[in-house]
Amino acid sequence: MGDATETFYGVIRRQGITRRSFLKFCSFTAASLGLGASSIAHALETKPRVPVIWLHGLECTCCSESFIRSAHPLIKDALLSMISLDYDHMIMAAAGHQAEAILEETRARYKGGYVLAVEGNPPLNEGGMFCIDGGKPFVEKLTSMAEESMAIVAWGTCASWGCVQAAKPNPTRAVPIDKLITNRPFIKVPGGPPIAEVMSGLVTFITTFGKLPKLDHQGRPSMFYSERIHDKCYRRSHFDAGQFVEEWDDTNARKGYCLYKLGCKGPTTYNACSALRWNGGVSFPIQSGHGCLGCSEDGFWDKGSFYDRLTTIKQFGIEQNADEIGMAAAGVVGLAVAAHAAVTAAKRLRHRPDRPAHKGKPS
Amino acid sequence: MAVQTPNGFNLDRSGKRIVSGGFLFGYIRFAHFSAGYVLSAGFLLRIYWALMGNAHAMQIFCVPLWRRCFWRELHHEIRRYSFLAVEPERGLGHNRLAQLAMFFMFTQTITFMVVTGFALYGQGAGTDSWQYKVFGWVFSLWPNSQDFHTWHHLGLWVIVMFALVHIYAVLWDDVVSRRSFPSIK
Ligand code: HEM
Ligand code: SF4
Numbered sequence: 001m002g003d004a005t006e007t008f009y010g011v012i013r014r015q016g017i018t019r020r021s022f023l024k025f026c027s028f029t030a031a032s033l034g035l036g037a038s039s040i041a042h043a044l045e046t047k048p049r050v051p052v053i054w055l056h057g058l059e060c061t062c063c064s065e066s067f068i069r070s071a072h073p074l075i076k077d078a079l080l081s082m083i084s085l086d087y088d089h090m091i092m093a094a095a096g097h098q099a100e101a102i103l104e105e106t107r108a109r110y111k112g113g114y115v116l117a118v119e120g121n122p123p124l125n126e127g128g129m130f131c132i133d134g135g136k137p138f139v140e141k142l143t144s145m146a147e148e149s150m151a152i153v154a155w156g157t158c159a160s161w162g163c164v165q166a167a168k169p170n171p172t173r174a175v176p177i178d179k180l181i182t183n184r185p186f187i188k189v190p191g192g193p194p195i196a197e198v199m200s201g202l203v204t205f206i207t208t209f210g211k212l213p214k215l216d217h218q219g220r221p222s223m224f225y226s227e228r229i230h231d232k233c234y235r236r237s238h239f240d241a242g243q244f245v246e247e248w249d250d251t252n253a254r255k256g257y258c259l260y261k262l263g264c265k266g267p268t269t270y271n272a273c274s275a276l277r278w279n280g281g282v283s284f285p286i287q288s289g290h291g292c293l294g295c296s297e298d299g300f301w302d303k304g305s306f307y308d309r310l311t312t313i314k315q316f317g318i319e320q321n322a323d324e325i326g327m328a329a330a331g332v333v334g335l336a337v338a339a340h341a342a343v344t345a346a347k348r349l350r351h352r353p354d355r356p357a358h359k360g361k362p363s
Numbered sequence: 364m365a366v367q368t369p370n371g372f373n374l375d376r377s378g379k380r381i382v383s384g385g386f387l388f389g390y391i392r393f394a395h396f397s398a399g400y401v402l403s404a405g406f407l408l409r410i411y412w413a414l415m416g417n418a419h420a421m422q423i424f425c426v427p428l429w430r431r432c433f434w435r436e437l438h439h440e441i442r443r444y445s446f447l448a449v450e451p452e453r454g455l456g457h458n459r460l461a462q463l464a465m466f467f468m469f470t471q472t473i474t475f476m477v478v479t480g481f482a483l484y485g486q487g488a489g490t491d492s493w494q495y496k497v498f499g500w501v502f503s504l505w506p507n508s509q510d511f512h513t514w515h516h517l518g519l520w521v522i523v524m525f526a527l528v529h530i531y532a533v534l535w536d537d538v539v540s541r542r543s544f545p546s547i548k
Contacts, residue, residue: 161506216490217499218506226490241385268486268509298506311513322513326520333524337531340444344535347446 008044008207011081029073029204032197033213034223043208044082050207051106051114053145054088057138058131058165058174059120063155064090066193070200071280078200083207086114100134103141107148115206116149118142120158121165122180123172130172143181151185151212152177155199157295160188160220167301178219187212188219192295195276198224220270229266229292232274235259253289263307264291271296396484403477419456423465433459461532468525472518479515483508 012022026044027037056064068075068091079085085092087102094102106114123130128137146152154177157163165174178186189202202221205213214222230236238244239258246252246261258264266274269292273284285292291307294300304312310321320328413420427433437459442448444460457465478498485495486508502508 217503222490228486231487231489240389242387242389242391243385265509268507268512294507294509297509300507303507303509309512310516311509313513322516322520326517326523330520330523330527333527337527341531341535343446344539348538 006049007047008049008082011049012077015081025073025077029201032072032201033205040204040208047208047210049082049084050150050210051086051110052083052088052117052203052207053086053103053106053114053149054090054117054119055138055142055145056089056133057118057120057122057142057158058172059156059158061090061119062193063119063199064088066196067155067199068196069279070196072197073200073204075196075200078203083115083203103145107145111148113150114148115151115153116145116184117153117155118159118177119155121162121174121176123165123174124180125171125173130174139180142177146181146184149184150210151187151206152181153202153206154178154186154188154190156194157190157192157300160190160296161298161300163192164301167299185212186219187215187221190220190225190296191271194296195224195272195278197276198272224272224276225270225296227270227272227275229269229271229274229286233266233286234274235286256289259286259289259291260309262291263305263309265294265297265300265306265309266292269294269297399477399480399484402473403481406473406477422457422462423470426462426466437463458536464525464528468521469529472521472525476515476518476522479511479518483511483515 009022013019022044023037023041026041030037030040033040054064070078073082079091086106087099089099092099092102120131122128122137122139122142124139128139131138133141154160158165158174159177162170162174162176165172166176178188187202187206189199191198193199198221201224202213205221212221216222216225218225230239233239235256235258238256239260243255243257244252244261245257245259248262260267264286266286273292274286277284277287293306294303304310304319304321308321310323312319312321313325410424413424439448440458440460443450456462478501481494482498482501485492485497485499488494490499501511505511
């Protein structure tokens with residue numbers, strides 16, 4: 001596709017964009033990333049465009065679908081000018097052997113200089129036979145492209161945590177990318193899918209500065225994943241007031257009260273939905289009246305019902321939550337105590353034991 | 364005109380609740396967190412006392428599983444609670460069964476509750492808070508903090524069970540042997 005050694009600035013000037021518009025673009029993007037506009041402008045003027053290889057493993061393409069809806073920066077800018085997207089099943093023109101040849105070429109020509117973006121994950125069982133791509137198991141393509149990459153971007157919950165294909169019992173043994181590749185700079189962008197502006201914002205950052213942004217302990221970019229949905233949720237005042245929706249169709253639902261009691265996972269989910277929202281800031285699940293599912297969190301398919309705050313615990317053979325198990329156990333203990341008391345009373349009715357006069361030293 | 368009730372709701376003239384300004388759940392959480400702080404401070408004090416206090420003070424932190432006499436006394440205590448023996452084995456301090464329950468159900472659970480409690484608190488206070496810096500490491504064990512809510516919740520039930528057995532055993536021991544705390548006057 002494009003020539004990766006050009007700069008972003010060179011490309012857009014060639015497309016007839018004025019310097020003034022370029023600087024405007026820089027300040028918009030800088031604002032969304034919390035950076036200075038001049039640093040972005042300088043980088044885009046001087047740094048060669050970074051080649052990006054975008055691989056698709058076991059996935060549903062929701063990450064790509066989200067990405068192409070980015071508004072700030074506009075996806076056309078990100079794709080056509082900022083990066084050199086050399087390989088991506090979904091939007092590349094090449095097909096067949098021609099397409100596969102690009103991988104080899106990029107790997108050889110930009111050794112250690114291209115970004116590997118991965119959507120979906122590899123299944124490992126049966127030698128990776130559950131995901132065949134270009135006639136080979138996807139896992140082989142992934143490991144070979146990862147070896148020479150500058151950094152790996154794990155798009156979405158599939159690549160970051162495993163998502164539905166890795167949910168129990170995980171018959172194909174699908175694994176998140178960082179379980180397979182541990183020796184490259186790695187960034188997780190979880191979400192099913194991640195927010196468009198989060199994706200394009202990160203692409204801008206990585207291609208502009210040639211490095212990964214600040215990451216948290218779990219490898220996620222702090223700029224988008226350091227607060228929970230709950231921390232910025234516009235229904236939070238109802239949570240604090242103790243005003244909850246009790247049923248989906250009650251008056252409280254109509255009044256827009258907090259969805260905690262209907263299992264909202266906002267209090268345990270790190271993502272930017274309640275701050276950036278979706279589709280260019282139009283809405284997000286809670287605004288549409290449904291609790292957060294926690295799609296950007298590890299193992300969110302395996303935590304029981306989407307409509308219950310407590311994880312379902314399956315270790316006891318039956319499916320129960322913490323309260324049901326706790327109450328049953330406390331009940332058993334209570335009965336045991338009562339029975340013990342009854343036996344004691346019965347014994348004492350029959351004969352009174354002597355009072356022990358025993359006093360010793362502790363050992 | 365609006366008046367505020369003690370639980371934080373604003374009422375209008377006719378006594379109906381005004382939506383804004385309520386803070387009931389906020390106060391409940393505040394009560395929980397303050398109690399959590401008091402509990403943690405008390406527990407730290409208890410640890411200090413275990414180190415500086417007399418021989419009994421260490422009992423709930425250190426169970427001498429490696430000593431033969433511990434197992435003999437434990438066996439005897441189990442027999443006593445099963446009505447097979449009458450005489451209590453030891454004079455002062457917790458009996459061995461009590462010591463075991465205190466260590467596994469009380470000391471361990473409270474430690475767990477304090478650690479997970481402050482980790483959850485840190486999530487609310489923000490990743491730059493001291494609570495998150497000190498206790499946030501727990502999330503590298505289970506990355507999804509929903510698990511911590513669940514286990515923090517289960518911890519409550521362990522403490523409920525402990526309290527049931529504990530209070531019963533104190534009363535029982537008092538009735539049967541007249542040597543527990545209620546009898547010390
Ligand atoms: C015996 C000790 C404790 C008991 C029985 C207890 C009990 C509970 C229970 C039942 C919950 C609700 C869990 C859920 O389903 O989400 C909870 C939440 C919580 N607890 Fe504790 N707790 C204890 C100690 C602590 C301590 C020491 C702290 C530290 C300050 C703490 C901080 C929290 C926090 C931050 C939450 C989450 C509140 C929220 O999400 O709004 N807890 N606790
Ligand atoms: S709706 Fe969910 S995220 Fe919003 S305040 Fe309620 S529990 Fe928190």
